[in-house]
Every structure is written in C-alpha cells, then in structure tokens.
Amino acid sequence: MTLVSTGDGARYEREFEREHHDHLICTRCGKVVEFEFEAIEVLQRDVAERFGFTLTGHVHELLGICKDCSAAGAER
DSSP: OOEEEETTEEEEOOOOSSSSOEEEEETTTOOEEEEOOHHHHHHHHHHHHHTTOOOOOOOOEEEEOOHHHHHHHHHO
C-alpha cells in the first residue's frame, strides 16, 4: 500500500490501478480520483533539471471539492 497524505490527515490506497499516478482529493467527502497527465510529468522533470535535482520520486495531490459535493452544496 502507498500512503496518500492529505491536508486533513492521511489515507492509505486500497488498490493500484496504475504503476504511477497522481491524485485529486476531495476535502469534504474524502473521495480520491487517480489520474495520469503526461504534461505534469514533463514539467516536474524540467523543474528538477533547472534546479539541479535528480528525481527519485514524487507525490502529487490536488485538493479541492468533487463535483458531487459541489452539487450538494449548491442544493442547500
């Protein structure tokens, strides 16, 4: 299992759909969406190279409100 840390605590992933992926995390309900986006990978490598780093790994999490929670909030 891989540790997924969030702003409000920590969760562990239960499944691996892909060898490498990043996460969208809903800060209301805790939903985690796994995604891959090659442009982010390219940017990370470019930034590391610019600052003279050799990447050995990374954790990329985007925190926000999922569409279900957004819709539920709009109904209130």
